Amino acid sequence: MDTSQLGDSGLPGGSTNDVLIGDGKQPKDAKRTPQDPETDGRVNWMISKRDFRARAHSNPLNDGLFEPPVKPSDLAINKLYVNPPSPKVDWCDIGCGYGGLLACLSTAFPDKTMLGLEIRDRVAEFCRRRVLEMRKEYPGSYGNVAFERTNAMKYLPNYFAKGSIEKLFFCYPDPHFKKKKNRQRIISTQLLAEYAFVLEEGTGIAYIVTDVPELFEWMATRFERHPLFERRSDEEHSSDPVTRYVRDKTDEAQRVDKSDRGKHDASFRRLPNP
Numbered sequence: 340m341d342t343s344q345l346g347d348s349g350l351p352g353g354s355t356n357d358v359l360i361g362d363g364k365q366p367k368d369a370k371r372t373p374q375d376p377e378t379d380g381r382v383n384w385m386i387s388k389r390d391f392r393a394r395a396h397s398n399p400l401n402d403g404l405f406e407p408p409v410k411p412s413d414l415a416i417n418k419l420y421v422n423p424p425s426p427k428v429d430w431c432d433i434g435c436g437y438g439g440l441l442a443c444l445s446t447a448f449p450d451k452t453m454l455g456l457e458i459r460d461r462v463a464e465f466c467r468r469r470v471l472e473m474r475k476e477y478p479g480s481y482g483n484v485a486f487e488r489t490n491a492m493k494y495l496p497n498y499f500a501k502g503s504i505e506k507l508f509f510c511y512p513d514p515h516f517k518k519k520k521n522r523q524r525i526i527s528t529q530l531l532a533e534y535a536f537v538l539e540e541g542t543g544i545a546y547i548v549t550d551v552p553e554l555f556e557w558m559a560t561r562f563e564r565h566p567l568f569e570r571r572s573d574e575e576h577s578s579d580p581v582t583r584y585v586r587d588k589t590d591e592a593q594r595v596d597k598s599d600r601g602k603h604d605a606s607f608r609r610l611p612n613p
């Protein structure tokens with residue numbers, strides 16, 4: 340399919356929620372797709388978020404049953420992707436939720452290989468199934484995007500080699516408001532060392548966006564104080580073509596749009612090693 344026909348969301352019609360996340364019912368004029376035994380024989384036109392309800396949170400400090408690759412070269416690139424534009428992951432969405440951001444970026448930047456990491460099993464399963472459906476529906480598209488269930492706070496170096504990632508996205512992360520839960524925040528001084536390890540030295544970029552001002556200050560301050568990151572100027576951040584996707588195209592961003600909460604975003608360059 341010619342991806343120029345796809346809307347701004349990377350999908351026909353332009354709205355992530357309207358099209359990508361269907362209601363499980365088949366539109367009248369839709370081409371029939373195979374029946375899925377897991378949905379009681381209902382025609383599985385587009386999978387629905389409703390079929391993949393999950394608990395709101397999963398404790399990232401718990402040891403879950405994860406099976407990360409032993410080392411980055413064990414990541415099964417050929418199984419995860421279809422004709423990936425590069426033989427390694429270029430962009431990673433950490434805590435990708437239902438995967439809306441990468442679904443949009445995938446068609447807008449088809450020359451990048453993208454991976455979404457999500458800790459909640461049912462949510463990660465939704466993303467995996469969704470991308471398989473989208474590939475079937477739009478042959479030739481979405482081969483560059485994949486999703487894995489993992490605890491990104493623990494296993495990032497299992498997935499990515501040193502200096503291999505061009506962009507890391509931290510979109511609307513869980514705020515963990517209570518002070519004693521700050522350890523569960525996805526941005527911390529300790530974890531920034533890991534993010535710096537996997538990002539390309541001198542050119543890698545980490546993006547943050549949240550609707551919680553206090554969390555934004557917390558994250559931005561940690562990046563600014565870290566010797567391996569520098570905040571990009573507002574001008575550089577705003578003129579980056581990826582910024583508007585990070586700000587507006589995730590599933591959570593669309594919920595924020597329906598509220599009167601504002602969005603706070605910034606990006607940080609991985610500095611060369613001293």
Ligand SMILES: C[S@@+](CC[C@H](N)C(=O)[O-])C[C@H]1O[C@@H](n2cnc3c(N)ncnc32)[C@H](O)[C@@H]1O
Pocket residue numbers: 395396397399433434435436437439456457458459462489490491492493509510511512513525589590591592
């Ligand atoms: C508020 S949601 C935002 C989802 C998505 N980024 C968006 O903007 O729509 C935060 C997501 O991060 C996931 N998450 C939290 N801690 C994680 C971890 N340690 N590893 C991977 N995913 C995590 C949660 O399960 C949840 O889906």
